[in-house]
Amino acid sequence: MQTIYETERLLLKVLDKSYAEMVVDYYLRNKSFLEEWEPVRSEEFYTKQYQEEQLDKALTDIKNNNSLILWIFKKQDKHRILGSIAFTNIVKGVFLSSYLGYKLDRDEINKGYITEAIQKGTEIMFNEHGLHRIEANIMPKNKRSLRVVEKLGFYNEGVAYKYLKINEKWEDHIHMVLLNDKV
Numbered sequence: 001m002q003t004i005y006e007t008e009r010l011l012l013k014v015l016d017k018s019y020a021e022m023v024v025d026y027y028l029r030n031k032s033f034l035e036e037w038e039p040v041r042s043e044e045f046y047t048k049q050y051q052e053e054q055l056d057k058a059l060t061d062i063k064n065n066n067s068l069i070l071w072i073f074k075k076q077d078k079h080r081i082l083g084s085i086a087f088t089n090i091v092k093g094v095f096l097s098s099y100l101g102y103k104l105d106r107d108e109i110n111k112g113y114i115t116e117a118i119q120k121g122t123e124i125m126f127n128e129h130g131l132h133r134i135e136a137n138i139m140p141k142n143k144r145s146l147r148v149v150e151k152l153g154f155y156n157e158g159v160a161y162k163y164l165k166i167n168e169k170w171e172d173h174i175h176m177v178l179l180n181d182k183v
Contacts (some may be wrong), residue, residue, distance in 0.1 A: 002128075002140050005070065010113060011078065012070035012085070016059055020072070020080075024051050026081040026105065033106035037142065039104055043107035065166060066090055068124065071178070072117050077138050085121045087134065095174035096183060098125060102145075118160045122152065126180040133180070137163055137173035146174065154178045 004179045015023070025048055025056040027034070044050050053098035061067040067090060072155040090157040100121070104114045114170040124130045137160060162170035 005120055005124065006075070007116045009075060010082075010117055010120075011073045011075055011118060012117055013073060014062055014069065015055055015071050017055045017063070020048045020051040020055060021133060022079070022081050023055065023071075024048055026050075026083070029150065030103075030106055031091055034103060035167055037103070037139070039164075039166060041090050050080070061088075065092075065129070067098075068121070068129070070121060072113065074113075081105075081118070082113055085114075085117050087121060089126050090129065090131070096130060098129075098131055098134055102136075102138040102148075109144065118148065119152055122178060126182070131180060132183040134178045136176045136178075138176060139166065139171050140174055146176070149176045149178070152178065 001014070004173070005012040008045045008154045024046055024109075028040075031046070058067065059068045062069065064157040066087040067086065067087075069084060073080070074082060083102065085100065085102040087100055100118070102114055102118060122134055125134060136149050136156075137152060138149065141148075145158050155178075157175040160173045160175050163173040164171055
């Protein structure tokens with residue numbers, strides 16, 4: 001299992017629990033920024049122990065080919081997490097699909113980092129995992145996020161009404177899809 005991938009400016013890494021403090025630091029730095037886009041988080045979420053458990057669970061899912069979660073670092077700063085991309089609910093067989101989720105540090109938006117990371121991630125999922133379909137569900141008001149996936153060739157398959165409970169409210173999501181025509 002490969003645990004580090006490179007792009008022009010970034011390292012994308014599978015993390016183990018030894019990185020829990022860095023993950024906590026990332027979430028604390030971005031707590032108010034992410035609130036608008038994520039479920040409500042308990043105070044426990046922001047603890048080293050909780051993040052160690054989450055990293056352990058994620059590593060098991062990665063080893064079982066159920067997901068691929070890559071944390072984003074700048075090549076010149078390997079001690080500060082910029083964000084993450086997550087390919088979850090990988091389904092094999094006749095579906096060959098996964099969901100894509102991603103997040104980036106509030107101070108690093110509009111620099112092309114998340115586009116660069118997702119582009120590499122989709123290459124990995126299509127070329128190494130043989131997937132046919134990657135689905136990203138994005139709230140209509142998240143214009144920056146929609147622009148990112150549109151630049152990468154995702155297309156709109158419609159709206160999923162009241163799809164996820166985000167910040168205590170059921171939110172509609174635009175269902176964006178990228179297909180691998182080689183499969």
